[in-house]
Amino acid sequence: MHMKIKKKIALWLLCCCAFGQAAAQDREDISLNDKQSFISHLLEQMTLDEKIGQLHQCSGRGNFTGPDTLHLPLEEYVRQGKVGTMLNIIGIKEIRKYQSLALQSRLHIPLIFGLDIIHGYRTGFPIPLAEAASFDLAMMEEAARCNALEGAADGQNWTFAPMVDISWDARWGRVMEGAGEDPYLGSKVAEARVKGLQGEQLGDTCSMMACVKHFAGYGAPMSGKDYNSVDMSMGQFANFYMPPYQAAVEAGAATVMSAFNDFQSIPCTSNRFLLTELLRERWGFKGIVVSDYSSVEELINHRVAENRKDAAAQAFQAGLDIEMVSQCYLRHLKELVQEGKVKEEVIDQAVGRILEKKYELGLFHDPYRFCNEARSNRIINSSRIRNSSLRMAERSVVLLKNERQTLPFSDMIRTVALIGSLGKSQFDMAGAWAGSVDRSKIVTLYDALIQRGIKVIYQEGYDIRSGKISSLNASLQAAQQADAVIVCLGERAEQSGESKSKANLNLPEGQQLLVEELAKTGKPIVSLLMCGRPLIFNEVRRHSPAILCTWWLGSEAGNAICNVLWGKYNPSGKLPMTFPANMGQVPIFYQYKSTGRPTRPHVHYCTSYIDSSTEPAYPFGFGLSFTSFRYGKPEIIPSDHPDHAHAFLRINISNTGSRDGEEVVQLYVQDKVARITRPVKELKGFQKVFLKAGESKTVTFPITDETLGYYDNDMHFTVEKGEFIFMTGGSSHDTQEVTYFHPFSKI
Ligand code: NOJ
16 A cells, blocks of 8 residues: 555544544545545445434534524534534634544544634635725635635634625625625626635645535525515526526535525525536536525424424435534434435435545544644734735725815825724724634724824714714814814624615715715815715715725725825725615616616606616726726627637727726626517626726727526526627726627527
């Protein structure tokens, strides 16, 4: 036998024996050499109870991300082999503790440890929606890489990310976790994040398993209420919601999480169409499917299951491998096998998939390989990670308004009035899902200003809880004494995220009134919008000469914002979600379909409101720069290689301002006449280009089946022949057109 393999087996046996358990004789026969034979040998030795244990996931104590589980005899369960994976165990010490208990189980099968690393493990990164605003895929891949580096260095093997749910509804608090409203952008971001998290291969001690969630349609709950029912046609699903899940699976995501909601009247957790027919049979997914937190048991609340046993049967038969937390599998699967309702071979397949991931992660070779304190100390908060967090944060900022060249500040601005407690709050700058992030290392805007030697006159201005003005006179005085005023507006971190749906997206009146009053001082005012979702702030838009959407930017928030304010970084972000002008417009998105009575100004019988415009406050893809860009006329260029592309679209772009800058060149398409109703425009390409002041570049987009096609109501991908209108520009509302004629159909 090869020496290296011999060594590995010896190592495995050694660590099992180290816990006082003589490794079973049959275990000694198992060679670690070949994954498949290792797994089948191991499976042969497992009792049905042990197999069911692998399908059970438990949450650690004290870090709940759902209903608590304090009553469980966790340690005992793990020692008895009744747990296959765990979530919410944080820190090497705790992970070692549970891993050593798992190794005391009869077959010494190690645990996988999972955690929601949504925008940073110890070092905070911008919330995912903010990162998506960068349209910078390489940077998002690097951000995900950094999240995995830190998590894996501290013992984690699995993160429940990326969330790839498309949403048009900012009332839904979880829009902050995704990439916004657009399926094309969402797919590209999903792919980048999976690659970043998983790296070259699982088993590197710097990679983690990704988990695509929430499959499927979770971003479209009725009325924007979290966990609410979802009802959509198959065509709607396939064209608008499905693409990012598929892209993430095709990028190699190791795991998928089923969603809490129902899909076509069957809860996703027990939805065989989603979990088996689409995911496994159509897309060829080979990894693990995990439920969301207690969602198997929640089949009873959905009123599709009579009791826990029925819930276990339905979820398992649908194709769900791991049950997160609720224990219906643990308690009832055995009985279901005995009654012939669940086949043991199918259990073997599910367990096989879990063992396979444990094998690929290298946990059979060394169950503690992710638990290395020296590596953890070296990697966590290292300069690479801090730098990446800073670069990601700068790129996530969106400049929404900049009148009278308020920004960037000149070096003459040495004294600022900083108004609003969000600018001083480490907690809020970390963002909504930052449970493990080291908040004491968050650089707030206040800290960053001070570190740069700026004199800061701070005033709370308004009460963050009530939204009412709390110190008007003092704020006005601060403004009078300063060279410029920075007002930090928005939401607290705990106001977006899971179970944080809102019926009102308006910025509190007090915050808006304060800006109006401050504007009267005539000082240069910049309003910063710190938030996890699109908000409505019409008075601020009216009165503030400059507005930046800074979201929640993580550990380097303050430094990133200062770099933008003083022009060290020229903002390049574009909105990944439409910002509504009023609540009645929500849900709002740019990709609406043509109706029989399309929206037209001054026409009565058309798709519109009688009491509001249909125009958003800021459209998808919008974002300004400190420089200006001019787009040339787009042209269609024939292709010499029709296998690769049917044609190309070419456009010239020039930086006409006096500063270097980056522009996100966006490509939209409209299928002029189709067999089914199609959107007025759809994003089908983008490129982020850097242009020096005065520089011009040519950008080329290939026109392929993916650019032109759509899914029909039976989920067949179709490309129709005929005219397509291509639109290019720096936002979904500011484009130039060219027509392309596609000569043949493909069904
Ligand atoms: C519930 C959330 O919906 C999901 O996104 C998360 O991964 C799990 N809880 C585990 O924390």
